[in-house]
Amino acid sequence: MSWDLSNNRVAFKIVQLLTLLVILALPWLLGGQLLELQLVVFVVTLCALLSSLSQGISGLRIPLILALSLSGYVLVQWANPAFVQEWQTGLRVWSLVPVDHITWLPSSIDSDFTDASPLRFLLFFLPAVFVSLALFGYRSKGTETLVLTLISVNSALIGLVGLIQLNLESRSTLGLFQAVDEGMNLFYATFLYKNQAAAFLNLGMAASFVGFFLSARNSQSRRSNPSWIFLILAGVLLIGVVFSRSRFGFVCSLIVLFSFVPLAMKQLRQSAISKKWMAFVSAFMAIVVLGGGTYLFNTKGTKHLKTLSTEITEDFSFKQRQLAYKSELRMFAEKTIYGWGAGNFRHGFRRFQDMESEREQIRNNYMERHELNFFWQHAHNDYLEWLIELGVVGTLILFSIPGYFFWIIFKSKLWKDPVPLMLLTGLGSTMVHGLIDFPFRNPAVLVTWLALLAVIARLCEPKGTK
Secondary structure, eight states: OOOOTTSHHHHHHHHHHHHHHHHHHGGGTGGGOSHHHHHHHHHHHHHHHHHHHTTOSGGGHHHHHHHHHHHHHHHHHHHSEEEEEEEOTTSSOEEEEEOOOOTTSOOEEEOOTTTSOHHHHHHHHHHHHHHHHHHHHSOOTTHHHHHHHHHHHHHHHHHHHHHHHHHHTOSSBTTTBOHHHHHTTOOBTTBSSHHHHHHHHHHHHHHHHHHHHHHHHHGGGSSOOTHHHHHHHHHHHHHHHHHTTOHHHHHHHHHHHHHHHHHHHHHHHHTTOOHHHHHHHHHHHHIIIIIHHHHHTTSTTHHHHGGGGSOGGGOHHHHHHHHHHHHHHHHHHHTTTTOSOTTOHHHHGGGTOOHHHHHHHOOOHHHHHHGGGOOOSSOSOHHHHHHHHHHHHHHHHHHHHHHHHHHHHHTSGGGGSHHHHHHHHHHHHHHHHTTTSOGGGSHHHHHHHHHHHHHHHHHHSOGGGO
């Protein structure tokens, strides 16, 4: 048998298997945050992209140039450190010591590759770009539906794992990883951080609603109608978001849910589905939102659900982030154009952190235990963190990669169709979540987000180009 990569069928199978493997496996492997896993994923996704490119490069030329430009920019930062870290004996703190560097070029903080550095940033970010380009580059009918279906089912299974762990009061992930010790008891399901878990489940919920739309469209040509399965998956995911204890994640899930209702009504009318189906949709959503919520408030999860009603302005986490944002803006102002170096926020922020104000205004057990060695690993605002690390120049290059897909989507009137519009709402919920947290710093969330963006772009392309 000849395995010629110019053969469409062989290339399709390679791209499909590799991209699906990454999309489905990352959420189960602690969100893909382990270094060893990121190395493997980088190689696998690069192979998927190369297989896709064997079909032609014309449609991928612009995003490839943008990805290479970002890589070159980050590599210049890495090769041109402006500071080295000087550790203070006996404390988990450090100071930054300036070193000679080329001042007119982008620079960084000299840091360990295994911790956070420009190289680690590329290892984390590029696989998500490779997956999106591989999905977008291969011209095959049915790939989009397959990706959406698998994301829906996969995310619902992870949501179920979270619900089971919650009822069992588990202290580990799948009985293998002691998440309590590694994640300060903030884990949910297979994610070390509950807010990132909620962001991923919201993406899965949007994909499930799209699966409902696609099934409803094809129902007249089939004897069976599997639309109800996708609604059940969406219901499981909504419940999973609630029990993740991510308050803003729950708010973002409502964005997805309330966008689905009018789109569903429009879709059902256009598809000439019977009134029974419209009644079923309304009843199902009512059961999930009202009946399911009432039942869950009477289970062991009550203590977690009550956190959703906490007055956010009185919450210590909210106050702490307000103080941190002020310090982060000062950090950004010092290196506005080129930034401090990809992945280097955690190494440089201590220089600007107002620890005295945090200790005086924030009272909680964690701060009292850690005192002087408390530091921020992330800005709790993805956009601000990108600006701090990459500067205005690097951030514009980074944003131009998804921006290219958005340009393809919005130049076509097809994005107004319920399927791409529902997916756009799901992506938008994650973007809103990124304003007060760091969902895009999780590989599984980033890969899924960019994969769905590529799927939307493919759906919105003229049919003759697919």
